[in-house]
Amino acid sequence: MTPSSPATTTTMRTFAARKHGNASVVHDPLTGLTHRTGLTLGSGRVRLSGTDVASWPEIHPAAVQTKVPISVCWSPLVRCNLACPYCLDDKAVLELGRAERYRIANLLADSQVLGVDISGGEPLLLRDLPDLIDVLVAGGRAVSVTTNGTHLARRAEALATRVDAIRISLDGPDAERHDRWRGAGSFDHAIAGIREAIAQDIPTQIQAVLLRSTDQASIRAMADLAATLGVSGVTFLQMLPIGDGAALADDEQLTDNEALALLAELSTTAAVPVRLRIREAAGGFTVIRADGQIWRNQPGAHAISSLHPLLTASDLALTTRDGSA
Structure with a gap:
């Protein structure tokens, strides 16, 4: 369920990222959601815009091939x-x-x-x-x-x-x-x-x-x-x-x-x-x-x-x- 008003998530926050294919997946500690991005990010803790992350498609963790x-x-x-x-x-x-x-x-x-x-x-x-x-x-x-x-x-x-x-x-x-x-x-x-x-x-x-x-x-x-x-x-x-x-x-x-x-x-x-x-x-x-x-x-x-x-x-x-x- 995607909100229509993400105005309160515009600040920079800490997330965690991992490579996924040719791009990355990002875990949001605030919502518990996992997002797929077309960007290649570093692994581990990263600072990102909450608005940007909220705009990226959600992905169920089970869909991420990971050990x-x-x-x-x-x-x-x-x-x-x-x-x-x-x-x-x-x-x-x-x-x-x-x-x-x-x-x-x-x-x-x-x-x-x-x-x-x-x-x-x-x-x-x-x-x-x-x-x-x-x-x-x-x-x-x-x-x-x-x-x-x-x-x-x-x-x-x-x-x-x-x-x-x-x-x-x-x-x-x-x-x-x-x-x-x-x-x-x-x-x-x-x-x-x-x-x-x-x-x-x-x-x-x-x-x-x-x-x-x-x-x-x-x-x-x-x-x-x-x-x-x-x-x-x-x-x-x-x-x-x-x-x-x-x-x-x-x-x-x-x-x-x-x-x-x-x-x-x-x-x-x-x-x-x-x-x-x-x-x-x-x-x-x-x-x-x-x-x-x-x-x-x-x-x-x-x-x-x-x-x-x-x-x-x-x-x-x-x-x-x-x-x-």
């Missing part, structure tokens, strides 16, 4: 200060210690992965998060952090010179609609975090899980809120029936076609770019959980499968070992 994923989600902890009812994480997973976190960070830094999104749990609960980001950036990765935003106001300054993008999860455009999912006060803390991230010049966007109970007015209001705050856009994510979300699937899961229809009008009229990640697009995505195990979403992202521990960079390979190639 490793274009991007991965790394969840180095299970702990979270909130309890979202559709959380994808497996709460039974044990967290590795500090030394193991750095081992994994170094493996990802030494790999050919373009982008790493650090998630959780709640990644801002990690005291050493800035140092882990430094390791990944030194290796040439583009790094984003996905957070519930409740600790962002106090941590944004330390992240500002390190992270390439922040994605803040919201469940509603106001405290009444957000806090009924995430708890009293969580909306105000998240908004304070968004304001501070923008004040620190961190490329920032809102993410929202799209549910059957999400009405059209809430969707429009979320886009309006994003424009008011000055964030770079809103990505609506199709709910995945994984983790805690499996219990909500029967009541709250939309089909991809229903989701596309729900956002069709907004995608061309909103004041900020509005995107939809359909469930099909999440198929095959690679997740590294807090225990150091590699997981991949099954086709259609209706389930996730555990593969093997991440012991060397070669364990990330998209091979018939896990059925991904």
Whole structure:
């Protein structure tokens, strides 16, 4: 889904690029999207115009012939200060210690992965998060952090010179609609975090899980809120029936076609770019959980499968070992 108003993406930002045939592919840490360009760019971290990148055609990572994923989600902890009812994480997973976190960070830094999104749990609960980001950036990765935003106001300054993008999860455009999912006060803390991230010049966007109970007015209001705050856009994510979300699937899961229809009008009229990640697009995505195990979403992202521990960079390979190639 391509927005009609990319005006908020005109500044220069950091992306990650890789040669693809006679040209290059570019990973955008702000949106998580992969773009194909007719230009030949250097490999690794590159500074580009957000407007230019947004104008380049999107390409599904699976269509890029590569030995490793274009991007991965790394969840180095299970702990979270909130309890979202559709959380994808497996709460039974044990967290590795500090030394193991750095081992994994170094493996990802030494790999050919373009982008790493650090998630959780709640990644801002990690005291050493800035140092882990430094390791990944030194290796040439583009790094984003996905957070519930409740600790962002106090941590944004330390992240500002390190992270390439922040994605803040919201469940509603106001405290009444957000806090009924995430708890009293969580909306105000998240908004304070968004304001501070923008004040620190961190490329920032809102993410929202799209549910059957999400009405059209809430969707429009979320886009309006994003424009008011000055964030770079809103990505609506199709709910995945994984983790805690499996219990909500029967009541709250939309089909991809229903989701596309729900956002069709907004995608061309909103004041900020509005995107939809359909469930099909999440198929095959690679997740590294807090225990150091590699997981991949099954086709259609209706389930996730555990593969093997991440012991060397070669364990990330998209091979018939896990059925991904």
